[in-house]
Amino acid sequence: MTTATPTTDFAAAILPFDRPTIARIAADLANFDGKEVTLMGWLYNKRSSGKLHFLQLRDGTGVIQCVMFKGDVSPELFEAGAAVTQESSIKVTGTVKKDDRSPIGFEIGVTDFAVLHEATDYPITPKEHGVAFLMDNRHLWLRSAKQQAIVKIRAELVSAIRNYFDGQGFTLVDAPIFTPNACEGTTNLFETDYFDSKAYLTQSGQLYMEAAAAAVGKAYCFGPTFRAEKSKTRRHLTEFWMVEPEVAFMDLAGDMDLAEDFVCAIVQHVVQTCRRELEVLERDISKLESIKKPFPRISYDEAIKLLNEHGKDVPWGEDFGADEETTISEQFDRPVMIHRYPKDIKAFYMKGDPENEKVALCVDMIAPEGYGEMIGGGQREDDADKLLAGIKEHNLPEDAFSWYTDVRQYGSFPHAGFGLGLERTVAWICGIHHVRETIPFPRLMDRLSP
Amino acid sequence: MTTATPTTDFAAAILPFDRPTIARIAADLANFDGKEVTLMGWLYNKRSSGKLHFLQLRDGTGVIQCVMFKGDVSPELFEAGAAVTQESSIKVTGTVKKDDRSPIGFEIGVTDFAVLHEATDYPITPKEHGVAFLMDNRHLWLRSAKQQAIVKIRAELVSAIRNYFDGQGFTLVDAPIFTPNACEGTTNLFETDYFDSKAYLTQSGQLYMEAAAAAVGKAYCFGPTFRAEKSKTRRHLTEFWMVEPEVAFMDLAGDMDLAEDFVCAIVQHVVQTCRRELEVLERDISKLESIKKPFPRISYDEAIKLLNEHGKDVPWGEDFGADEETTISEQFDRPVMIHRYPKDIKAFYMKGDPENEKVALCVDMIAPEGYGEMIGGGQREDDADKLLAGIKEHNLPEDAFSWYTDVRQYGSFPHAGFGLGLERTVAWICGIHHVRETIPFPRLMDRLSP
Numbered sequence: 001m002t003t004a005t006p007t008t009d010f011a012a013a014i015l016p017f018d019r020p021t022i023a024r025i026a027a028d029l030a031n032f033d034g035k036e037v038t039l040m041g042w043l044y045n046k047r048s049s050g051k052l053h054f055l056q057l058r059d060g061t062g063v064i065q066c067v068m069f070k071g072d073v074s075p076e077l078f079e080a081g082a083a084v085t086q087e088s089s090i091k092v093t094g095t096v097k098k099d100d101r102s103p104i105g106f107e108i109g110v111t112d113f114a115v116l117h118e119a120t121d122y123p124i125t126p127k128e129h130g131v132a133f134l135m136d137n138r139h140l141w142l143r144s145a146k147q148q149a150i151v152k153i154r155a156e157l158v159s160a161i162r163n164y165f166d167g168q169g170f171t172l173v174d175a176p177i178f179t180p181n182a183c184e185g186t187t188n189l190f191e192t193d194y195f196d197s198k199a200y201l202t203q204s205g206q207l208y209m210e211a212a213a214a215a216v217g218k219a220y221c222f223g224p225t226f227r228a229e230k231s232k233t234r235r236h237l238t239e240f241w242m243v244e245p246e247v248a249f250m251d252l253a254g255d256m257d258l259a260e261d262f263v264c265a266i267v268q269h270v271v272q273t274c275r276r277e278l279e280v281l282e283r284d285i286s287k288l289e290s291i292k293k294p295f296p297r298i299s300y301d302e303a304i305k306l307l308n309e310h311g312k313d314v315p316w317g318e319d320f321g322a323d324e325e326t327t328i329s330e331q332f333d334r335p336v337m338i339h340r341y342p343k344d345i346k347a348f349y350m351k352g353d354p355e356n357e358k359v360a361l362c363v364d365m366i367a368p369e370g371y372g373e374m375i376g377g378g379q380r381e382d383d384a385d386k387l388l389a390g391i392k393e394h395n396l397p398e399d400a401f402s403w404y405t406d407v408r409q410y411g412s413f414p415h416a417g418f419g420l421g422l423e424r425t426v427a428w429i430c431g432i433h434h435v436r437e438t439i440p441f442p443r444l445m446d447r448l449s450p
Numbered sequence: 451m452t453t454a455t456p457t458t459d460f461a462a463a464i465l466p467f468d469r470p471t472i473a474r475i476a477a478d479l480a481n482f483d484g485k486e487v488t489l490m491g492w493l494y495n496k497r498s499s500g501k502l503h504f505l506q507l508r509d510g511t512g513v514i515q516c517v518m519f520k521g522d523v524s525p526e527l528f529e530a531g532a533a534v535t536q537e538s539s540i541k542v543t544g545t546v547k548k549d550d551r552s553p554i555g556f557e558i559g560v561t562d563f564a565v566l567h568e569a570t571d572y573p574i575t576p577k578e579h580g581v582a583f584l585m586d587n588r589h590l591w592l593r594s595a596k597q598q599a600i601v602k603i604r605a606e607l608v609s610a611i612r613n614y615f616d617g618q619g620f621t622l623v624d625a626p627i628f629t630p631n632a633c634e635g636t637t638n639l640f641e642t643d644y645f646d647s648k649a650y651l652t653q654s655g656q657l658y659m660e661a662a663a664a665a666v667g668k669a670y671c672f673g674p675t676f677r678a679e680k681s682k683t684r685r686h687l688t689e690f691w692m693v694e695p696e697v698a699f700m701d702l703a704g705d706m707d708l709a710e711d712f713v714c715a716i717v718q719h720v721v722q723t724c725r726r727e728l729e730v731l732e733r734d735i736s737k738l739e740s741i742k743k744p745f746p747r748i749s750y751d752e753a754i755k756l757l758n759e760h761g762k763d764v765p766w767g768e769d770f771g772a773d774e775e776t777t778i779s780e781q782f783d784r785p786v787m788i789h790r791y792p793k794d795i796k797a798f799y800m801k802g803d804p805e806n807e808k809v810a811l812c813v814d815m816i817a818p819e820g821y822g823e824m825i826g827g828g829q830r831e832d833d834a835d836k837l838l839a840g841i842k843e844h845n846l847p848e849d850a851f852s853w854y855t856d857v858r859q860y861g862s863f864p865h866a867g868f869g870l871g872l873e874r875t876v877a878w879i880c881g882i883h884h885v886r887e888t889i890p891f892p893r894l895m896d897r898l899s900p
Contacts (some may be wrong), residue, residue, distance in 0.1 A: 010832060010863075010864045011701075011804075011864075013699055013863065013864055014699060014700060014701045014704065014864060015699045015700060015704070016520065016620065016700075016704055016707065017668070017697055017700055017704050017705075017707060017711075018709040018711075019699075021619055021667065023619065040698070040699040040863070041667070041698075042664070042861045043861075059667050060621070060663070060664075060665060060666040060667025060668065060669075061619060061666070061667055062897075082751045087860045087861045088861050089861035089862060089863045093481045115593075116861075117861055117862040117863065118861075118864060119859070119860040119861045122860050122861075130786040137853075137856075138853075139658075139661035139853045139854075139856060139857070140661075140856060140860065142623075142661065142662065142665040142666075143664060147665075148665060148666065149667065151621060151623060152664070152666075154622070154624075155616075155621050155622040155623070158622055159612065159616055159622070162609065162612060164610055166605075168467070168468060169471055169473065169474065169511060171510070171601060171602060171605050172605040172608055172609070173592075173601060173605070173890045174604075174674075174691065174889065174890055174891075175690060175890070175891065176890075176891040176893055177627075177676075177689055177893075178688065178689055178804060178893045178898060178900075179732065179898075180898045181725065182897045190642045190643070190644070190649075191642060191643070192642045192651070193640070193641070194640070194642045194688075194898055195678075195680075195895055195896070197898065199640075199898055201642070204723075207501060208589075208890070208891055211589035211590075211592065211900070212592065212890065213510070214492070214510075214593060215592040215593045215597075215598060215601070216510040216511070216592075216598065216601065216602075217471065217491070217508060217509050217510020217511055218467070218510065219510075221674075223673065223674060224627050224673060224674070226626075226627075228645075230645075238628070238644075239626060239627055239628055241624065247467055248465055248490070248491075248510065249463055249464060249465045249469075249490040250464065250465060250466075251461075251464045254464065254465070254466055254467050255467075257466065257467060258467040261467075261468075279578050348782060354461075382460060401897070403587075403588075403589045403899065403900035405587075406587075406589060406590065407589070409569070410567075410569040410572050410590065411492045411493075411537045411538050411539035411567055411568075411569045411572075412539060412565065413460075413463065413490070413539045413566060414460045414461075414463050414464060439624065440623045440624055440625070440626075440658070440662065441624075441625065441626040443626055443628045443657055445625075445645055446645070447627075448628060448629075448630045448644055448649055449630045449850070449853065450661070450853035450854075
């Protein structure tokens with residue numbers, strides 16, 4: 001490894017935390033137009049034509065064209081502008097000039113320029129790179145325009161999710177990561193030594209949210225969850241974020257109302273705040289704009305019929321795979337909710353439908369355009385005896401669940417909720433094929449770094 | 451285990467997700483006054499006097515007095531009101547009546563009442579219980595007034611933290627939980643089998659945020675972090691949440707400006723939005739109201755002098771423990787920032803002070819009133835050669851850190867950041883002695899459930 005040395009003193013490369021950034025200047029252009037600013041960042045790209053260097057400065061909030069005219073700067077500076085390499089850190093002082101040709105409305109007329117640290121042979125060049133190479137260099141890949149757009153959309157989506165639940169009177173109740181027991185068996189769990197015992201990493205905060213709903217009425221958690229599945233599909237991560245609301249005194253119908261209202265709100269928020277990022281990703285924004293209530297609601301039985309009509313012969317009682325979900329989603333222009341799956345293929349805590357005990361009061365929401373299941377949820381068993389029977393039937397350790405059955409023991413109540421997988425939702429909104437690009441540092445079966 | 455059966459049909463106990471709650475009615479009393487509402491929740495407490503039952507209904511957003519007058523209801527209902535037990539789930543229909551004697555401004559004149567599910571022998575009674583018993587029943591303990599107040603303050607604090615960084619132009623970049631390498635050695639790490647290799651649970655997202663700062667300029671992560679320390683003190687959890695901002699082109703002074711501005715903003719937000727909860731906790735609110743800029747900033751050298759003056763003989767070069775932190779915090783009415791600790795007792799990534807290479811450009815913020823370190827941070831080493839030397843000196847695996855040193859290889863930049871521990875901050879704001887009450891489902895050395 002060779003290391004480059006800074007060409008100027010880093011002490012001169014300090015800005016206050018609340019400095020003007022490219023995004024702030026763009027948002028307040030009337031105020032900044034004609035003023036001198038100092039920006040620091042990295043050289044994203046450049047081109048030169050005789051007496052002009054067009055330096056694309058990236059500061060993390062945007063990319064701005066800095067125009068260096070030979071007549072405006074010393075020969076040394078103009079030479080430095082010619083020599084500066086991709087991803088070198090740079091300092092530019094210049095005048096903000098409103099310019100309607102710029103995608104963000106202005107450019108900078110350079111009056112001073114310095115290379116802070118020269119980047120030699122930056123590995124990610126504008127040419128095509130293989131995915132394995134990009135994933136190995138994920139820490140650098142995050143600097144490229146497409147990845148930045150995804151990161152910003154993810155951040156805006158997280159903000160929309162939290163604001164939605166906070167605004168609807170939900171209380172955030174963080175679920176634990178370490179759990180002594182497994183919601184749906186230990187097969188797909190990561191295990192760790194926990195002092196003198198064993199702990200498992202959570203697959204879901206749901207059981208905790210049910211207890212929390214008895215405390216705060218409407219609870220949600222939002223944190224990382226873990227699955228040790230040996231799956232190498234484009235929809236699987238070993239570590240992914242899930243938001244899980246749980247509401248007391250609500251049934252399956254209310255749960256679907258909530259899921260629908262929620263998804264519309266967060267998608268429309270992203271459409272409104274991230275138009276530029278969606279354009280960078282070449283997303284068909286009209287497909288997102290059409291995500292409005294009501295969403296189609298079909299029963300599992302109706303879904304089977306639909307699949308049969310489209311040449312997929314799925315026998316009653318089997319779960320749907322990615323293929324079936326895609327076929328169903330293709331029939332609709334917005335997310336579709338499939339409710340009342342066979343009880344036997346669903347978790348022990350699902351409440352049976354009083355009108356047909358063979359099916360559960362559950363719902364899956366399938367994203368449009370083949371992005372698969374984004375929400376799973378339903379109404380929970382609220383009868384202590386039935387829940388206990390389910391725990392026994394699934395050969396789960398009764399003792400470990402005694403706190404959970406307590407929720408039915410002391411003032412039981414009808415309740416329902418769901419989990420939304422953040423990464424699949426980001427993938428759908430961004431129109432990204434593989435979930436590995438939807439999380440800053442993806443963890444896959446064969447990927448644990450950087 | 452005996453189970454009780456519902457006395458009414460749960461199908462009649464369903465509300466829409468956006469229903470009126472006690473908190474909503476209180477916030478919009480002019481509109482609700484005189485109107486009939488149906489509320490569902492749990493019996494928090496009751497008292498009777500002849501022809502009146504005063505039923506305290508808890509719905510998770512508040513507690514409201516429901517007054518049942520013998521003349522207004524059938525004898526069966528009045529009898530049910532007399533018999534209802536603590537934490538039974540109940541349904542109350544009645545008229546909203548503005549009442550200035552009520553702590554939330556109104557009460558309910560009951561017209562209809564039903565017990566949905568009777569709670570028999572609810573374990574947490576108004577009498578005193580031991581901490582071990584309450585921790586074993588944490589899922590139920592969360593229903594009590596004091597714990598509810600803490601949960602709400604924590605939720606409001608999380609919201610304030612996210613809003614602060616989002617509002618300051620930071621981008622949320624989630625750090626991974628699974629890491630292949632250890633920031634500060636593997637001694638205090640939880641380890642798990644990760645398919646054919648080993649993974650460690652993160653202690654900090656900082657290294658990832660440094661790479662993220664090169665991508666987005668100002669980055670932050672906010673998620674659970676883990677320490678397998680064999681510590682049974684009132685300040686230690688094995689699983690706790692940490693928010694970690696990291697800013698490009700910022701030095702230690704800017705880092706302290708940010709930490710100070712941030713802490714003032716989040717504390718004042720909680721004071722403004724959670725006054726009732728702080729009163730429930732009997733917190734001296736004036737002590738929080740006085741948390742204003744500027745915070746005192748003293749060097750480690752000055753801190754040593756201060757300790758000596760107060761009879762604590764700490765030799766130069768030693769780290770401060772809880773005792774020393776308390777002594778220092780007692781000298782100030784707001785958080786104090788101690789900067790420039792000896793480099794030898796700090797992590798390898800800390801940048802040395804160019805004016806005195808024996809000390810690091812780091813800062814710890816100590817909470818007032820003896821709540822200990824709430825923030826640790828500083829300026830990071832930005833020189834690749836020096837960083838590599840530090841990695842070797844600490845006997846860390848060079849290979850595992852090659853992506854991290856890349857951040858100094860390609861367009862290096864001065865940068866700084868910090869980590870704020872959520873639970874210690876909640877403890878301080880709430881005036882709670884032990885951090886175990888500051889997180890919904892605490893994980894301690896000897897506590898993994900519920």
